[in-house]
Amino acid sequence: MEAAVSPFPDDADALKALLATALLRADEAEQRAASVEAELANARALASATEALIAHLKLQNAKLRREQFGPSAERTERLLAQFELRLEDLEADAAEDELAAEAAAAMTATVSAFQRRKPVRKPFPDHLPRERVVVPAPCSCPACGGGRLSKLGEDITETLEVIPRSWKVIQTVREKFACRDCEKITQPPAPFHVTPRGWAGPSFLAMLLFDKYGQHQPLHRQAERFASEGVPLSVSTLADQIGAACQALMPVFHLMEGHTFAAERLHGDDTTVPVMAKGKTVTGRLWNYVHDDRPFGGNDPPSVVFYYSRDRCGDHPRRHLTAWSGILQADAYSGYNELYAPNRQPGPILEAGCFAHARRKFFELADVEGAARKKSRGKKAPIVY
Known part of the structure; x- marks a missing residue:
């Protein structure tokens, strides 16, 4: 029986070469x-x-x-x-x-990394406070060990950081005192609170209102975030504070309303807003009236007021403008027509057409004309015998 032949050489140098x-x-x-x-x-x-x-x-x-x-x-x-x-x-x-x-x-020496084109980042705003952190300099030269070092300059790297929102409870203490002469008890009056019973501070109320109306964050999402930060508050509790804060801010709204409708010129418009209803979503309306005389050289501060309605009935703008007269710039909505009557009381409203709305029709006409020209060029000319 013949012995099996090994595929590897017996010589050590040959094995080393094969392994290399x-x-x-x-x-x-x-x-x-x-x-x-x-x-x-x-x-x-x-x-x-x-x-x-x-x-x-x-x-x-x-x-x-x-x-x-x-x-x-x-x-x-x-x-x-x-x-x-x-x-x-x-x-x-x-x-x-x-x-x-x-x-x-980085794992290869032949392939270079892909570099994506990125927009140039703007510098951080100047109003942000700067915290200077200086990295300690060496006491001696790392190259020769010499101690005679002179500063040539510095490189600054800016990193944007944020301080997380923090919560606190303010305890207002009102001490009671008794008079030993007349035995009457005295105590300082309670401080002013924006809302009844005042458990919510003004900064908290401002944040709650801005997140709901300015950032479109519903209360249930805000409540979830508050709970994750260790402050559990129910949606009904937050809704009570929203209602109380809106009532407290009503005088401010009336002042803005009076300033807006004191203008000789107004811009009126309405926009759709989805409203939750039973089993569906309906379309509501936000009516806005803008007072801005800056394009006409006016110095009055601009303002705008909003009114909400569940439909687009013409009674809404007539009710909003019942005591106003002047120049109204608006679209061609028929609900404004009664406001332009010459015998209207307390005075007529002069209609100023909206150029942004009017020019759309010109673009539509241009599109129709362009489509008609393309269609006519595509037709074959009749053959005359």
């Missing part, structure tokens, strides 16, 4: 794999950056078209909002893929 060759080939294979992985990461980063750029250009195009053809479209606002959300996700994915490409390229 195998290690070299393994290293080359690892380098090729790393290069392929780096190129793949670069391709992913390029695709993500390209998609984000396309979304950014689409958003810019939509905004420019909206500016050119007028903000007619409350419907385009939703489209722009969707573009914004999509762009946020794409930008985040592009940044993540770019970092992955840098990490993959």
Whole structure:
């Protein structure tokens, strides 16, 4: 029976050479794999950056078209909002893929990392406070050990930081005193509170109102965030404070209302607002009246008042403007027609057409005419015998 022949040489030097060759080939294979992985990461980063750029250009195009053809479209606002959300996700994915490409390229010597074009970041606002943190300088020269060092300058790197929201409870103490002569008890009066029983401070109320009406954050979402920060407050409790704060601010609203309707010129408009109803969403209306005389050289501070209604009945603007007369710039809504009657009391309202609304019709006519011309050019000329 013949003995099996070994595929490896018996000589030690030959074995060392064979092992070195195998290690070299393994290293080359690892380098090729790393290069392929780096190129793949670069391709992913390029695709993500390209998609984000396309979304950014689409958003810019939509905004420019909206500016050119007028903000007619409350419907385009939703489209722009969707573009914004999509762009946020794409930008985040592009940044993540770019970092992955840098990490993959660092493992190779032949593939350079993909560099995404980024917009230039604006400097931080000057009004933000600066906290200076100085890194300790060496006491001696790291190269020669000498101690004669002279400062040449400094490099400053700015990092934006935020102080998280903090909560506190203010205890207002009113001490009681008894007079030993007349035995009467005295105590300082209770401090003023914006809302009854005053458990919510003015800063908290301002934040609650601004987040609800300025940032469109419903109370249940605010309550969830408060609870996550260790301050559990029910939605009904917050709603009570909203109602009390609105009642407390009503005198301010009346002052703004009086200032607005003291103007000789007003701009009136209405916009749709979705309203939750039983099992569905209905469309409500926000009527706004703007007092701004700055384009006419006026010095009065601008103001605007809003009124809400569940429908677009013409009774609403007639009720809003029942005691006002002057020049009203508005669209061609028929609900304003009775306001333009010459014998109206307490005085006539002069209609000023809105150019932003009027020019849309010209663009529509231009589109119709352009479509008609294309259609006529597409027809074949009749054959004359």
